[in-house]
Amino acid sequence: MKLVRYGEPGREKPGLIHGGALRDLGGLLPDLAGEHLSAASLDRVRAADPDSLPLVPGSPRIGPCVARPCNFIAVGLNYADHAAETGAAIPKEPILFNKAPNCIVGPHDDVMLPKASERSDWEVELAIVIGARTSYIGEKEAMDHVAGFCVCNDVSERSFQTERGGQWMKGKGCATFGPLGPWLVTPDEVGDVQALDMWLDVNGKRMQTGSTATMIFNVVQLVSYISHFMVLEPGDIITTGTPPGVGLGMKPATFLKAGDVMSLGIAGLGEQKQTVVAWQKT
Template sequence: MKLCRHGPRGREKPGLVAPDGTIRDLSGVMEELTGVADLAGAALAPRNLAKLKKLKPEQLPKVSSRARIGACVGGTRNFIGVGLNYADHAAETHAEVPKEPILFNKAPSCINGPDDDVMIPKDSKKTDWEVELAVVIGTRARYVDEKDALKFVAGFCICNDVSERSFQTERSGQWMKGKGCETFGPLGPWLVTPDEIKDVQNLDMWLDVNGERMQTGSTRTMVFGVSTLVSYVSQFLVLEPGDVITTGTPPGVGMAKKPPKYLRPGDVITLGVQGLGMQCQKVVACA
């Protein structure tokens, strides 16, 4: 099942992607079925996703093809990133493969629609791109065993982990300085439930800037897989339904190019992950 959120920023409604690719509006039935009006919180519980799966899309109202698609999950409290989690990406940045996952925070306020503009922050000179597989939590998770970890996952989506490298690595302190800037967390377009994904550790990924291929990779080269990450993060904080873990990026980021290449106003980023759809963002200057 593919779910989404559509409509103006801050007023998004839940939607279901029908087999023919049209988006069907769930706002008329969502609260009655799940107790929650948005695709957020308890709506992501397995029992509620099962109720949504039983709906007949053709009986739901069509959403205009011109409607804005918002981030595919609402109410996110924790937005956790994982650094250097692809062996080939670690190699391109001349970094050691970590012995344990490197975790950092992305601010929930940076979450953006998949096709919304990405804004370069003030004083930025090194805004970079990162195509990633993101995991959306569906069930409260604390001290989860790795063998059970996928039971706590509501679904998967694309994240562009936009990063400002000088803020991240040259300004001292933690990586979050360059990770949580406004618009730096596009999520979606779809929240894809695990039953739709044959093997989450074998998904192709790509990212282009202005039509030029920058990243080509696969979740096969993750250092720590999805189950490991969900279990690991749950040892340090409680994950609530709607929380997001974005799991790292394959090689091809701008800072590793020779010479380095960074985003500028007017650039267009397109990116995708197999089975999860595609994003497209225009880069703009800070308002």
């Protein structure tokens, strides 16, 4: 299934993409969040006749495909070719950091440069959406705890991240730095999640081309590993790292400016498009 949230920010409704059309899921689910992403809840949606669901008229805004996650966890340097372009060693264990849950926005919403930004960058990533409470699980159990997958743009302010001391989260959780969606795609529709092509363009120029096949730590390894350090709740997001082609790795390094347009996607998970805007008080 391809699940979606649509409507004005803060007032999104759940929907289903079926036959290229958007259908309303409000009669089956209040939202795509928390316990409503459990296997039992999604099975109720799967059992419904999609042609009986109300069609959504027009072209509403598409919001982030998951609402109000408790945790938004990111994995750093998880692609061997990306680690190489940054000059970093291959990590022996996953590098984890937090993105602020309230930085999540819709897949086509504007990305706002933070105040005093100098080196804001792009990162197309596969995101995992947790569907069951998860603690101390093995790799063989991991997929039983996954509701689905989606596209994430892990927007990053590199000077905050690397030059201001402490953890990377300083450059990762700025407002609008977590475009998510357009769809939450359930595992049965994704196929082999470790063989998905990925890409990102800036102003129509291809910057990133990669595949989830080059991940150092794969999906089941990450879910299991993270569950040994924290309890994952339904609706939590794990964004799993980026392939090469980020602005930081270019010679000379290239970063985002107001007016730039990022387009990105992952095979089977849909596409995003964001316009970069200057900082403004929110």
